[in-house]
Amino acid sequence: MSTENRNQKSMELDRLSIKEMTRLMNEEDATVPIVIQENLDAINQLIEAVFERMERGGRLFYIGAGTSGRLGILDAAECVPTFGISPEWVQGIIAGGEKAVVEAVEGAEDSSELAEEDLKRVELSEKDVVIGIAASGRTPYVKGALRYAHSVGAQTGSISNNVDAAISELANFPVEVATGPEVLTGSTRLKAGTAQKLVLNMISTVTMVKLGKAYENLMVDVQATNEKLVDRSKRIIMEATECSFEEAEKYYQESGSVKTAIVQILANTTMENANALLEAHQGRVRQSIQSTH
Known part of the structure; x- marks a missing residue:
């Protein structure tokens, strides 16, 4: 997996000055939108599938572990005030439950059975969409979620940061944004996480605009809570x-x-x-x- 490889540009990371480290990180981050641009066709197909299900009353579920799960929860939570929707419409599910949002839950991401339990708890149905998110593309929890989603007839998508990802084989609409080695080896909260956030921005924003949650470029369903x-x-x-x-x-x-x-x-x-x-x-x-x- 390229996300686990060492980045040759940062081999002397601990010897760099603050100025040198921030410049290097900024240069590496600048590669992320380019990789996303190369995958817009796959992203567009996933968004069309999400829109089709949600227009007919389905719900959207993001599911992942660690950083990937937290980013899904973040995007889902922000849809509520931005687009004036019910929290039921877009939901984020993380391996290990609410506790895992702020701290690591040992072993949670290795359980495919736990994912099935979590999706049964929200009464997943054939009307819904499940998007599995995993930088590695092989997290057992996410794989279990996609397998269960298929078993109930739900639509499926995936977002990974490696090519030929295992979760891509389990998703009807896979997106592989291969961001490569991180500045800090294996820390996929960096470029991989940034890429996931940008793709999630596209999925939720474009879907909601197509559902009538905007007029021109204005948030006409914003919830005026303050x-x-x-x-x-x-x-x-x-x-x-x-x-x-x-x-x-x-x-x-x-x-x-x-x-x-x-x-x-x-x-x-x-x-x-x-x-x-x-x-x-x-x-x-x-x-x-x-x-x-």
């Missing part, structure tokens, strides 16, 4: 409609919904009709507005 986000909600309405702050505030206070306010203003309609339009178009702002022209 004063800052309430203010952002009003400014999103302003950006989308070119109305004044006072108008945005008026429409937002009336409906409590960024989407409803935007449709009201741009379609020149009532709050009730705006809500009806959004319901008829699965919450998609652009289609709701276009349907009135």
Whole structure:
């Protein structure tokens, strides 16, 4: 596995100055987007599969161990406030459970049976998608998760950082972002983890935009859970409609919904009709507005 090999550029790492180490790490990190670009076709196919299942009411599960599991949990958690979705829609599962988010749980990643138990606990079904994440591409926990997902008819994808990964053989839509040897040998929280985070950003963001969670490039389903986000909600309405702050505030206070306010203003309609339009178009702002022209 290339992720376990020694990086020839960092053989004298412990002798380098701070300035030399940060420059080397930065140079190595700069290779990650290039490798991702080379794998965009595979990433696109995985996203299309995720979107197809979620559009029909399915859920998305990220599953992994260690850093890979933590990154899945991070992406899943951030989908809730960013896109205003239920925590059930996108979930991260890590080998060893919640304890493993902050500390290592010995042996958890070596148990394929544990993965099956974890997926049974969330009542995985044929409607859902499971994406296994493993830098090595061979973590038993992730392999067990993908095998169980297949057994119930769920869609499957994988993200690994080595070519010819074992989990690729178990996934319908494998993504192999081979980031190569780390500056600190075997520390896959570095380039491999960065690559995983970037791919997860793409999966969740593109899927949610396709599901109608954005208008133009605006987060129209953002959850206004604090004063800052309430203010952002009003400014999103302003950006989308070119109305004044006072108008945005008026429409937002009336409906409590960024989407409803935007449709009201741009379609020149009532709050009730705006809500009806959004319901008829699965919450998609652009289609709701276009349907009135």
